[in-house]
Amino acid sequence: MDLSFAPQDLEFRDDVRRFLARELPAGMRHKVLEGLHVSAEDVTEWQRILHKRGWGAPNWPTEFGGTGWDAVRQHIFDEETAAAGAPRQLPFGLKMVGPVIMRFGTEAQQKRFLPRIVSGEDWWCQGYSEPGSGSDLASLSVRAERSGDHYVVNGQKTWITLAQYADWIFCLVRTDPSAKPQSGISFLLIDMKTPGITVRPITLIDGSHEVNEVWFENVRVPVENLVGDENRGWTYAKFLLGHERTNIAGVGTSKRELLRLKAIAARETKDGKPLLADPFFAARLARVEIELMAHEITNLRVLAAEAERRAPGPEASILKIKGTEIQQELAELMMIAVGPYALPFRPSTLDAGFDGDPVGPAYAAPLAATYCNMRKTSIYGGSNEIQRNIIAQMILGL
Amino acid sequence: MDFNLSSEQKLLADSLARFFANHYGFDARKAILKSPDGFSRDVWSKLAEMGLLGLQVPAEHGGMGPAPVETMVTMRAIGRALSLEPYLASAVIAPALVRTAGSDAQKGAILPAIVSGERIVVPAHGEEGARYDVSHVATTATRAGARWTLRGRKAVVLHAPAADTLVVSARTSGAAGDRTGISLFLVAKGVAGVRIVPYRTIDGQPAADVVLSDVEVDDGALLGGEGAAWGALSLANSLGVAALCAEAVGALDATLAATVEYTKTRKQFGSPIAKFQALQHRMVNMLIHVEQARSMSYLATMRADDDDTRERQRALSAAKALIGAACRAVGQEAVQLHGGLGVTDELAVSHYFKRLLAIDVSLGDTSHHVERFIAATAPPVV
Numbered sequence: 001m002d003l004s005f006a007p008q009d010l011e012f013r014d015d016v017r018r019f020l021a022r023e024l025p026a027g028m029r030h031k032v033l034e035g036l037h038v039s040a041e042d043v044t045e046w047q048r049i050l051h052k053r054g055w056g057a058p059n060w061p062t063e064f065g066g067t068g069w070d071a072v073r074q075h076i077f078d079e080e081t082a083a084a085g086a087p088r089q090l091p092f093g094l095k096m097v098g099p100v101i102m103r104f105g106t107e108a109q110q111k112r113f114l115p116r117i118v119s120g121e122d123w124w125c126q127g128y129s130e131p132g133s134g135s136d137l138a139s140l141s142v143r144a145e146r147s148g149d150h151y152v153v154n155g156q157k158t159w160i161t162l163a164q165y166a167d168w169i170f171c172l173v174r175t176d177p178s179a180k181p182q183s184g185i186s187f188l189l190i191d192m193k194t195p196g197i198t199v200r201p202i203t204l205i206d207g208s209h210e211v212n213e214v215w216f217e218n219v220r221v222p223v224e225n226l227v228g229d230e231n232r233g234w235t236y237a238k239f240l241l242g243h244e245r246t247n248i249a250g251v252g253t254s255k256r257e258l259l260r261l262k263a264i265a266a267r268e269t270k271d272g273k274p275l276l277a278d279p280f281f282a283a284r285l286a287r288v289e290i291e292l293m294a295h296e297i298t299n300l301r302v303l304a305a306e307a308e309r310r311a312p313g314p315e316a317s318i319l320k321i322k323g324t325e326i327q328q329e330l331a332e333l334m335m336i337a338v339g340p341y342a343l344p345f346r347p348s349t350l351d352a353g354f355d356g357d358p359v360g361p362a363y364a365a366p367l368a369a370t371y372c373n374m375r376k377t378s379i380y381g382g383s384n385e386i387q388r389n390i391i392a393q394m395i396l397g398l
Numbered sequence: 399m400d401f402n403l404s405s406e407q408k409l410l411a412d413s414l415a416r417f418f419a420n421h422y423g424f425d426a427r428k429a430i431l432k433s434p435d436g437f438s439r440d441v442w443s444k445l446a447e448m449g450l451l452g453l454q455v456p457a458e459h460g461g462m463g464p465a466p467v468e469t470m471v472t473m474r475a476i477g478r479a480l481s482l483e484p485y486l487a488s489a490v491i492a493p494a495l496v497r498t499a500g501s502d503a504q505k506g507a508i509l510p511a512i513v514s515g516e517r518i519v520v521p522a523h524g525e526e527g528a529r530y531d532v533s534h535v536a537t538t539a540t541r542a543g544a545r546w547t548l549r550g551r552k553a554v555v556l557h558a559p560a561a562d563t564l565v566v567s568a569r570t571s572g573a574a575g576d577r578t579g580i581s582l583f584l585v586a587k588g589v590a591g592v593r594i595v596p597y598r599t600i601d602g603q604p605a606a607d608v609v610l611s612d613v614e615v616d617d618g619a620l621l622g623g624e625g626a627a628w629g630a631l632s633l634a635n636s637l638g639v640a641a642l643c644a645e646a647v648g649a650l651d652a653t654l655a656a657t658v659e660y661t662k663t664r665k666q667f668g669s670p671i672a673k674f675q676a677l678q679h680r681m682v683n684m685l686i687h688v689e690q691a692r693s694m695s696y697l698a699t700m701r702a703d704d705d706d707t708r709e710r711q712r713a714l715s716a717a718k719a720l721i722g723a724a725c726r727a728v729g730q731e732a733v734q735l736h737g738g739l740g741v742t743d744e745l746a747v748s749h750y751f752k753r754l755l756a757i758d759v760s761l762g763d764t765s766h767h768v769e770r771f772i773a774a775t776a777p778p779v780v
Contacts, residue, residue, distance in 0.1 A: 002700070282772050291690070293697065294691075294693045297693035318686055385679070388678065388682040395685065396678070397658070
């Protein structure tokens with residue numbers, strides 16, 4: 001047992017730090033660290049910069065263009081990039097469809113799709129949820145009927161994150177309506193430019209445009225875009241959800257947000273003293289910091305165990321629950337820290353370069369909106385209640 | 399970065415599991431609990447034979463320590479078994495004090511006797527009004543020539559009734575709360591002026607308040623430099639906290655397992671109550687507490703003998719704060735999910751509940767350690 005990093009891992013960390021100091025554009029860094037809007041161009045540009053260095057796919061094996069890093073290096077990279085204020089790499093290609101294509105896709109699919117994920121050429125989105133199928137995903141009803149060498153897709157998907165920028169969508173579709181719900185689902189890759197696809201924005205609680213409805217009307221998808229076997233999609237979906245949950249641990253980001261929270265609480269005052277010195281506030285902050293310390297170690301334990309059997313297990317559900325609870329608590333404390341200046345809501349101040357009249361401290365501007373937005377985390381990616389069902393069944397055997 | 403036990407450590411865990419299954423089953427434990435000593439001399443000598451009383455004792459004095467991971471493995475097994483043996487006092491904290499503070503002669507005289515099980519040595523440090531402050535020592539020691547006179551009262555000294563030697567902290571200068579001016583004294587059983595007020599703790603551990611009325615000891619009883627015991631006390635306290643954290647993990651594992659098992663067998667409304675989602679989710683919350691606790695126990699184990707005092711205390715306080723809260727939450731849920739049987743003496747769950755609450759309030763509860771964590775955390779750079 002040893003909780004410290006090996007010397008070569010520390011060298012690696014220095015290497016990552018040097019790279020970030022040199023290559024992470026100051027504008028992007030500023031936006032991320034201040035909680036301002038990060039554009040789609042920023043996300044793509046950052047992916048290209050990473051790709052150029054050979055670090056486009058930190059969680060992939062080298063045979064598919066990944067870094068081949070072990071769990072420790074992935075963790076270090078995650079922590080360092082988050083701390084430096086790098087934009088988040090999109091999870092949809094790297095953490096979701098990529099691993100599915102690697103594991104279950106044909107060689108042709110691997111050659112066609114994987115390199116363009118790593119290079120940032122293709123932006124993927126995830127077509128899982130439907131208006132009538134949220135937690136009960138297996139009840140989904142978007143239909144794909146075979147017609148010659150195409151599937152014809154009809155129906156509606158919803159909550160599609162960043163579909164407005166996407167080149168491709170991976171979809172769970174029903175190919176056998178007569179089979180049991182889990183047995184009639186297939187996993188399709190669909191070009192967003194295909195005729196018959198309509199993307200409609202959903203405005204979120206904080207006024208942001210993050211998610212969309214995606215409608216399919218007689219959308220023709222070549223059969224070569226089927227992943228694995230027809231009607232086996234549920235197996236691939238479950239495999240993918242495990243990867244999504246490990247991503248959701250969010251240790252690096254939460255450590256960064258904790259520092260931001262402390263910086264805010266050190267500047268805010270209560271009775272003439274820093275809020276950070278207020279015993280009630282300090283105790284609540286300490287509790288979440290301690291939870292995060294434990295969560296970081298739990299995350300490393302899960303990553304180490306995964307490295308040994310090369311697939312995420314149900315422990316990932318623990319990370320999802322704890323990780324999102326921590327993210328939400330940090331967002332809540334940041335909002336509380338600024339007192340009444342949580343109230344002014346001026347979305348334009350969240351665009352980099354805003355030069356209007358300031359209202360209150362600049363750091364206060366995004367906090368209430370972020371707090372509202374962060375409620376999503378315990379709902380998406382399999383709600384925390386669904387995660388509890390998974391743990392109850394798979395770990396506790398209830 | 400490696401979370402695995404070595405093959406030797408796994409063997410140790412397995413043999414401890416077998417050992418306690420054989421010697422500390424529920425009924426056997428109950429008999430030990432009711433015995434006059436309140437622990438088992440037989441089990442204690444077997445632990446000595448297995449070499450486990452030497453995990454904090456260096457090889458030159460007959461031990462195999464300091465062995466933090468082996469201590470963790472042992473304490474986990476102790477937690478799972480609800481062992482009543484004086485392990486924390488006599489095999490973790492006392493030998494840590496002696497090996498850190500003692501002279502070569504003192505180490506040579508005491509440590510081998512601890513390892514062999516021949517002598518039970520326990521720390522007598524806590525006092526009324528000190529709560530969990532290691533520096534709050536009001537008991538005094540005054541020197542007259544080569545003799546010292548100790549006066550004061552030590553509170554909740556675990557296993558004092560069976561102790562052959564007490565390691566008593568006393569103030570030789572300064573005031574309660576000062577880090578300097580605390581000294582340690584070895585006080586043998588039966589010395590005039592030592593009065594033991596014995597009792598059991600809520601979880602069944604033998605303990606006592608120790609009243610020191612003009613207790614005279616000679617210069618050789620002074621353990622370490624005069625007034626310079628704080629460092630040794632602080633380190634021993636950290637090792638004790640790490641050991642308690644590991645014990646907690648063992649007890650938490652067993653408490654959760656017992657609860658899961660019980661809900662699978664208990665039927666109401668025609669179904670095992672484990673099938674009810676309201677209960678399933680509560681057991682999942684228990685599991686999350688247990689896993690977070692396990693992570694922090696690793697951290698505590700690996701940092702407990704760090705030299706960097708501030709970092710060490712920060713890690714240990716974080717671990718104990720989180721684990722204390724986990725003990726409370728998991729214990730309460732376990733009793734609730736056992737229904738009426740949870741509040742009887744007849745099932746293991748109530749015994750785990752009491753041990754878990756005792757762990758929380760030993761060597762600093764959650765509030766105490768949250769406060770210490772805040773004090774040890776560097777302020778942000780603004």
